[in-house]
Amino acid sequence: MGYRRVVVKLGTSVLTSGSKKLDKAHMVELARQMASLMKAGVEVVLCTSGAIAAGREHLNYPILPDTMANKQLLAAVGQSQLILAWSQLFGLYGLHVGQLLLTRADLQDRERYLNARDSLNALLANNIIPIINENDAVATNEIKVGDNDNLSARAALLCDADLLILLTDQTGLFDADPRTNPNAQLIKQVSNIDDSLRLLAGGSVSGLGTGGMATKLEAADIARRAGVEVVIASGHHPDVIDKIANREAVGTLFSAIDSPLESRKQWILAGPASQGKLQVDSGAAKAVIENGRSLLSKGMVNIEGDFERGTTVLIVNQPGKVLAKGITRYCAADLRKIVGMHSDQIEHILGYDYGDAVIHRNDMVVLENKEN
Ligand SMILES: Nc1ncnc2c1ncn2[C@@H]1O[C@H](COP(=O)(O)OP(=O)(O)O)[C@@H](O)[C@H]1O
Ligand SMILES: N[C@@H](CCC(=O)OP(=O)(O)O)C(=O)O
Secondary structure (H helix, E strand, O other), rough: OOOEEEEEEEEEHHOOOOOOOOOHHHHHHHHHHHHHHHHHHOOEEEEEOOOOHHHHHHHHHOOOOOOHHHHHHHHHHHHHHHHHHHHHHHHOOOOOOEEEEEEEEEEHOHHHHHHHHHHHHHHHHHEEEEEEOOOOOOOOOOOOOHHHHHHHHHHHHOOOEEEEEEEEEOOHHHHOOOOOOOOOEOEEEEEOOHHHHHHOOOOOOOOOOOOOHHHHHHHHHHHHHHEEEEEEEEEEOOHHHHHHHHOOOOOOOEEOOOOHHHHHHHHHHHHHOOOOEEOOOOOHHHHHHHHOOEEHHHHHEEEEEEOOOOHHHHHHHOOEEEEEEOOOEEEEEHHHOOOOOHHHHHHHHHOOOOHHHHOOHHHHEEOOOOOO
């Protein structure tokens, strides 16, 4: 199959099949396809819209002024119905679900970003499907991502996915909005997103979705720049998720610019200036630079600087030569408590742990391949 981790985004248009209520018969079919991917060893993260639509349905279509507070009311009511439905539907296939409600603020704050990433990874490591939606009930316009297309692209980066599937009510991106232009042609493959392409992508006119193709294109741009392949396709195409995961040509494919790992490493190299140094002994230096291992606490001898978890720091050897640059999973104060300690002791010393690796090898760029 080839894909390791896939984010599937389901628009309101798919979940309601164009009606005013959740189409559970279709949702169960989508759950079946995602469960079958999980059984084949592909990790699946679901980004689901539909809370507002579910809220309207559950409250029997109340007539409410179109204010932010009323949308939040509908989302608050609908989200619990939505997650209940997914939990029951995945349960039919023996799978548990875990809910993550995010806002832009959660994705911008480094500490919260890492915590969200750890929760996602913990769910997936335990074969539980993470289900993401925007936390509409608490988000103001300033902290809203705003549309789930963008949210799903950010989720794909958050969890290092290699494929993002955006399922909607059209068979893909067309050279004009097919609702208003019957001669519109499907674009099967996109290798460059430029202004002329953006002009083709219109907003949503159905009254169900948010953003239309314009936000899907924005999402595709974010994801492919981070090395994630993107497919936009119809959520009603038979076996659509299985087919896309098996690289069958369905919908519109946006090829990725780099591999996810490469682009992550480029970000570490070019990204924020390092704010501290982790000095390591020669055993750890060898493990990191010659054997491509993660950095463990027992190989550290000294910590310089004052930094938060998620900060970019340098790994230096005892003479002070810079060996690598990476993102630390522990803040400086915690590192000072666990320096030289075996990973097994971290939880006992700190009262919690963020994993064995102080810097995971995927979060590290080696700058020297020899210590001397
Ligand atoms: N170039 C285009 N190709 C395909 N669909 C388009 C295009 N421009 C605008 N659209 C509109 O985008 C809509 C899908 O987006 P949206 O309504 O937000 O759905 P979803 O709920 O799946 O996010 C389609 O119904 C279509 O009318
Ligand atoms: N968070 C909102 C959906 C926002 C959204 O982007 O909707 P859609 O365009 O249908 O993916 C909800 O759950 O109703």
